[in-house]
Amino acid sequence: MNDPMLFLPLIPLLPFLGFLLNGLLGSRLPKALVSAIALVFPLASFALVARAAWMVHAGLALPVVEHDAPAWIVSGAMHIGFGLALDQLTLVMLLVITGVGFLIHLYSVGYMEHETGYWRYFAYLNLFLFFMTTLVLAANFLLMFVGWEGVGLASYLLIGFYIDRKSAGDAGKKAFVVNRVGDFGFLIAIFLLLGNFGTLNFSEIAAHLAAPAGLSGGTITLICLCLLLGATGKSAQIPLYIWLPDAMEGPTPVSALIHAATMVTAGVYMIARAHALFDLSPTALMVVAVIGAATAFFAATVAMVQTDIKRVLAYSTISQLGYMFLACGVGAYSAAVFHLMTHAFFKALLFLAAGSVIHGLSGEQDMRRMGGLRKEMPVTFWTMTAAVLAISGFFPFAGFFSKDAILAAAFHQGAVGKALWTVGLITALMTSFYMFRLWYLTFMGKSRTESRHAHESPWIMLTPLMILAALSVSGGWVGMDRFGAFLAPVTGTPANAGDAHVELMLSVLAVLVAAAGWFVAHSIYGRSGSQSMTESLASPRRVLENKYWVDELYVACVVRPIEWIARYVLGWIGELVLVRGSAWLMAGIAGLCGEWLRRWQSGNLRSYAAWLAAAAAVLLIFVLAGTLLGVGGFAQTISWAVR
């Protein structure tokens, strides 16, 4: 079992087995068996990952299956195999994916109990784990792309899980297509890498880059920007973030697992994985940082006015992912991954708790019709509180440590870094505000629910909540320094921070900002509930509530023109005029020729005979004229005529 050939492929393949069993037979199996299959395989996978963690901890060699990996695509000089590699970065990702993933599976058993497509749901969920673990285990870009597209597929299937709902189908389609735009960038990057390095293996590319005679900056920047396009698609960053809010159409545990904790962080993982490339291109890094900061700020503003509990969380996710991009952009990859991990804990918790609320209210998602749930759902309330404190960045909750590390890293990056830090800080203020707004609207005040009796969720759902709450509280205690040191073999040592006083000051400032956010939320929502919030600042609110009309802009600038061109330019001019028209033209010419020739067809037998005789005479003259006139034989006559 120590053989990596056996042990690494099993991590993704076990959930795949679960997918096959449930996908092929699930509809005929009893529910309990379906749940058992769905839970056992991720748990086994998690056990393997835990074992790998122990191996790393014990200082054993990192398992790698690269050169002896089975070949996948071999053509000419190109050789791409199913290479898998496990290092510290992958390990962190795997722990999050399989650990949080398993908890969410567990939660889903309760949450999805009454749904008709129970088996289908778990099959998709296991499929997701298969692709996601493949993504992080991949030792080359193409296999990573497999996972990359695969999680997109799983996401598509799960968003559209409620197949009766048109909006769910639309959202799934939108997610997949927008992700495809990102994948297009990824694919181009792969081609560029293949063209310039002749290989797609991470280790070999890193070796190429380390060589002194490297590539020119322009190509590297181009590759990085293409990769970045892929990352913005998957991680819902500007300009491709538009799919994530709609993706909330899926079941809530799916939002927790895919659209908060794991899949959407794939872009961050990818940038961290390819940091050797990004490090060589300051331009690309700058773009990453700016996109991250802008997305963080932008999404936070929108999150402040959403009324759907899941949409608040969705924009919050986009915003937090922006933080991670910001961290990558300033070269603090380990901080990005650190935040990725803590975010996975508290955002999964937030979603699951929100799911518990929705479950308790029989599907109600509008915060304006919640309130006062503190009494009815105490466990949900307390765990949610932990998560809210964590995401807002209160000491000593997990979010404090990771967000602090990111802001500190930005602060030390010169003037631009200061600007980014400022944006980050304002975003932190808004984060704290909208999270406490959610908290107040949902749990505090009087109940605004109509004639529904809220109830606490079953224990199978609450157990994961409590575990995640514990992680949200304690997840950051490991500290940025130790975490960074752990990841150092992969991401390199981060730039040395400033002195301790500045650090401490920044931390205090961050906590103060978070407290300010809470205070503002308390002053608006703490007493009066939802009434007073709509009065002031009407016009900015309208902009925010309509999400800056970005969706409409995309439709007007991209979707409609494509449809218009397809329908009118291609459909009418191309198909009707050119393709059909040319055929009609030929038919017309043939028809005219026939019209002219039919005049010779008198139908009279004797005229035909005359033509026959005349033609025979002409042919004979032609054949025999040479002989008669002494020019030569038949062949000569022919060749003379042809010439």
Add this chain to the structure above:
Amino acid sequence: MNTTVPAEWYLILSAALFTLGVVGFLIKRSLISIFMSIELMLNAVNLSFVTFAHEWHAVKGQIFVFFVMMVAAAEAAVGLAIIISIFRARGTLTVDQIDLMKL
């Protein structure tokens, strides 16, 4: 008395008969007479076959005439059957009135 005749005389005769057959095809109005003109042309050609067979001492020339006769017999059978059915359908054999082929 053993006079000789040049071979080309036979051939000239064959050509003349053939041309008469062509002219017959053109001027006759009855379908059946036109058919006879065709037979005339076939016979003219047969004559030249036999002449050449004699000229080159090749038996196969005569064999060819034999085949032409057989084909002519088949043709006559079918052709006359067609003529009969045309007459049944149209009531006439005048070619100028049989112009259904005209578009």
Add this chain to the structure above:
Amino acid sequence: MHLVLFLIFAIFALAGAVNLLLQKHPINSALSLIVVMSSLAVLYLLLGAEFLAMAQIIVYAGAIMVLFTFVVMLLNEGREEKTWGSRTAKTLGFPAAAVLLAIFAATILRAGRHYGTISLSDGVTTTQELSKVLFRDLLLPFELTSVLILIAILGAVALARKDNGEA
């Protein structure tokens, strides 16, 4: 002797052919055609093709022409009517026929000096020689001809059936 025979029957043949053209009634044309065919049979004999001469009489002048006269009488068409006819046939056909004749004649006369002459003492192609070639070398084509004739018979029967046309 040969010359005389040739001249007599050549003239018969030509006269018969011209008569075929001039006669208005098909039955007369058919009878003239019989004259042509019989004359040709004699000419075959002069050329030493005795089997063909017999076949010409039996198959052509006998069987085929009897069929023709039979049909003519059956249909009872009567004299040819004067119809409007085709202008193409006259303007294009006759010159074409003339050209054909001219070109045949020119070719034959030009090549003719290389040909030998024909006399009565030239010897005869016996039926035995003929059958050797026909039944040994050309057996397959010969058998195929029988199939052809069979098909022609079937076709003729199918075409001439009374209820066929209107069905």
Add this chain to the structure above:
Amino acid sequence: MILSLILLVPLAGAALVLLLPERGRIPAWIALLDSLFTFVCTLHLPAHFVSGRGGFQFEENVLWLSHPRISYHLGVDGLSLWLVVLVGLLAPVGVLASWKSIQKNTKAFYSLFLLQQTAMVGVFVSLDLMLYYGFWELSLIPIAILTAMFGRNLNESSAMKAALRFFLYTFIPSAPLLVALLWLYAHTGSFDYTALQAAIASGSLPSWQLGWVSVAFLLAFAVKVPVLGLHGWLADTFSEAPVAIAMIAAGKLGLYSLIRFHVELFPALAREAAPWMIGLAVIGILYGAMLALVQRDFWKLLAYATLSSLSFCTLGIYGFTLSGMNGALLQTVNEGLIGAALFLMLGVLFDGARSCQIADFGGAAHRAPRLAALFVIASLAMIGLPLLNGFVGEFLVLSGTFTGVSKGWATAAALGVILSAAYMLRLIQKIFLGEAETNSPRIRDLSWQETCTVAALAGIMLAMGVMPTIWISTMEPALQSVTQKILTVDQSPVSTASGTVASASTGEPR
């Protein structure tokens, strides 16, 4: 002898169908058993194919006519091997797809269907150009007749029109093809493939006319693919032809012929045509994809989607890179498999609802869960999801084009990947998801035979996506020799292949 067997078994089946009475399902059963047997025979080929060896294998060469010199010369190499197997596989699939939808005139249908199979196999295995031409022509006729006789719509005249359009589109260019063939024969005295190849490579033929000959070849094949601009028959044939015929009408014959009888036979002239073909291919990818996006009729959507994915093959072929060629050939096989699966399933939907308007469907996943699941898998293969076969083909074509031909064209072609996801997902959503529409009660799920068939196809798609090396390794030597010929032409027009270029002819830029 195995090739003759593969040719003769369907032919014998066709005769048997004609001889036995049309009672019950006798013709269908005969066709099914016969085509299954043929399929088993075609499997003999990859099982005994020696993949390392160059040249043709399983060769049969018998002189047929001495004047003109036509031989019954058959053979298979890496280029044609999998296409023969594909045709073998698609025949039983086609029979099963027709099982329910063809109820009248089954004798005529199945005999012509089997005849079509013989013709298609003949096209792939003939090494004598006259023989090839015979099979080529023969392969066009049953499609036209079957489209006219068994038109899918109730309106007979539209089926007739579609058949006529197909016939004219494909037959007219075959006439110049015949003239070109005869011209080649007149100048070389041979119809034999290898002899002609050598004669053309020697440079002794008059180059001006040779250019026209190659254009005649190109045109005839480009119509059959079809290449953009010559695709006027595609949408109609897809809408009207019976499912079993529509699934084999496009793609493989034309693409195979392009590689074998245009690129490999006229390497120098193919190079001159390449920029045009690449341009047409890339525009075709986007053109087809964009049109597919706005179609209201799912047959038309499939037609334009097919145009788009076939253009990938053309792009790969005329890029002349080894990766591109591998990808193109793989994609040809993929397209056959995926198209067959999609056609079969859409046929079931059409037969149920008697409508091909996408708007008439909705919520079909409830009534037909197996159909929906398999349709999604086939669609994913079509839009190139990794680990399914479509991805490998597209990836090889695009990477070959990107690294070896032109970054710009490759990037433009890659945009088609986005669009393909958009139109296929739209189709899936409109048909299977959402509220149930009025038509859905009439929709049935796949029967067990159909489920097995499509599941088997899906299994092959997965296998080809995970282990494409099995296929590529047999294709590669043959395609390598093609690219090598192109490279040799580049260096000196007359000299024959030299060993030095063999190593360089991979995916590297020239």
